Amino acid sequence: MRLKFLLIVPLIAAFASCGSPKAADGEYQFEIYATNDIHGKVFDINYTDSLPLKYSLASAASVVRSARERAGENRVLLIDNGDHLQGDNSVFYYNYIDTSSRHLFSEIVSFLRYDAVTVGNHDIEAGHDVYDKLFKHQSVPYLAANAINLKKGKPYFEPYKIIERDGIRIAIIGMTNPNIKKWLSQDLWLGMDFEEIIPSLEKWVKIVRETEKPHIVIAALHVGLGDTTVYEMENPARYVAANVKGIDLVFAAHDHKTTSEYVFNGEDSILVIEGGGRSSAISKVTANITIENGKVVKGKFAGETIQLDGIAPDPDYKAHFAPFYKAVRDFTIQKVGKLNDKISTRDAFFGPSAYIDMIHSLQLKASGAQISFAAPLSFDVTIEPKDLNYQDLLNLYPFENQLFVIELTGEEILRYLEFSYGRWVNTMKSKTDDFLQLNHGGKGERGKFKNHFFNFDSAAGILYEVDVRKPDGSKISIISMADGTKFDLTAKYSVALSSYRANGGGDHLEKGCGISKSDLDKRVLNRYSDIREILYNQIKSDGFINAKPLNQWKFIPQDMISQAIERDKKELF
Secondary structure: EEEEEEOOOOOOOOOOOOOOOOOOEEEEEEEEEEOOOOOOOOOOOOOOOEEEEEOOOOHHHHHHHHHHHHHHHEEEEEEEEEEEOOOOOOHHHHHHHHHOOHHHHHHHHHOOOOOOOOOOOHHHOOOOOHHHHHHHHHOEEOOOOOOOOOOOEEOOOOOEEEEEEEEEEEEEEEOOOOHHHHHHHHHHHHOEEEEOOOHHHHHHHHHHHHHHHOEEEEEEEOOOOOOOOOOOOOOHHOOOHHHHHOOOEEEEOOOOOOOEEEEEEOOEEEEEEEOOOOOOOOEEEEEEEEOOOOOOEEEEEHHHEOOOOOOOOHHHHHHOHHHHHHHHHHHHOEEEEEEOEEEEEEHHHHHOOOOHHHHHHHHHHOOOOOEEOOOOOOOOEEEEEEEHHHHHHHHHHHOOOOOEEEEEEEEHHHHHHHHOOOOOOOOOOOOOOOOOOOOOOOOOHHHHHOOHHHOOEEEOOOEEEEEOOOOOOOOOEEEEEOOOOOOOOEEEEEEEEEEEHHOOHHHHHHHHOOOOOHHHHEEEEEEEEHHHHHHHHHHHHOOOOOOOOOOOOEEEEEHHHHHHHHHHHHOOO
């Protein structure tokens, strides 16, 4: 299935028409393809049951091969727009298990002949050992003009790439997400700072236009779409297109959305395009430019997103990466230990659950903290009692979050929970009201959460109630510590939580507790290893894991919410 956007708007490339290198007069057409947020979905076969997947990067390889055969090698460009080093055992294995072989993604970049690769926030999450190795040994440069090397005062990665094809110079300026410091612990980005997109991009567009004289300038941004009129640091792609001069095309990423649209910037209409996530689609831009006397006199950019479901995997790609797949599969299906109780992530949205309380118990035991905060990281995963493999652990805990312990006052803990539940459940006035904050689907469609479910934090180590009749900010009543001792709003407590949350992710600490970003690091008491690794080590040590609800909190009143919960379950699942 192809989502086509047929409106083609002439672009008056003012910067490109001045002083560009001499190119033969005539019309030129290029096809520019981009993958984004593949999150390690590079194989077309499931690890555990060897069944084919509906789509993967192997299908994208077919699209690119066909394009090169049809349009010619010199007229096709391929970009990856970040977040390729996290999210699947394929990259986990080569990030942390087999660190002596060439990294899988480096091999993919070479095999598919990518022209440029942008750094995503989840690529930084893999850690210096991983991305530094790729940066040094990859066949094309990592791009992130706004990731600054603090010692050298210049970009840590490459800021841009110039590609020259048939005399036409194409500049690709890469930017990573500037919100990284809010999501990741400092050791993962040590020695770097991250500039905001707008000033950094304006600076580099000027540099590239003046020094490289390109005919086309592409902004490959690992940021979400956002809005044309409101600047969001995490998601400014549309805003960039509307406000930054001198660019011809914006590739977006990060929010896993699918679009191809034009944004008016006061002079021209700039194409903004993004191709979903997890190898579900690939973006395609057809660029047509006209050269007269060595200058660009007209440019047209048409975008479409090609859905990869139903496109056969490329056979050469499959054959080449078969040994890589086997290595990952052998690691993935190895027995880790036994799960003695059924786990369903669905339960976590409606009250205490075996799934979340397993994470709470793990965090409390590993850290010795008094209280734990945790949220569901998978939307719909159910695992029956069985022998667990590493894929099961990835399904339950898909992110490489470290375990942190921070210090919070009782009052801050209360505000933290009010913030979380205020984005999770509605204020109900009757039994017919919605329980969860949902965007309802149309006929035959499922509803979706209004807010990210991975920010629905609950607590363990304290007993509390959530009264859905009360307004936001007044829903939580903390009764006592879990052992029955007094909970004191003025006392200080040690709290276990993920590194993502400890660094400000989700805004629970900043907007919820009122702690400034500059003070977050001062609250950290201890840092531990990766939470999934802690889970893995505990199961390997004990040989099993029990997962039962702690039942230390509840939604009230039960008679009001029971029917609403059942309605919402049907809406979601």
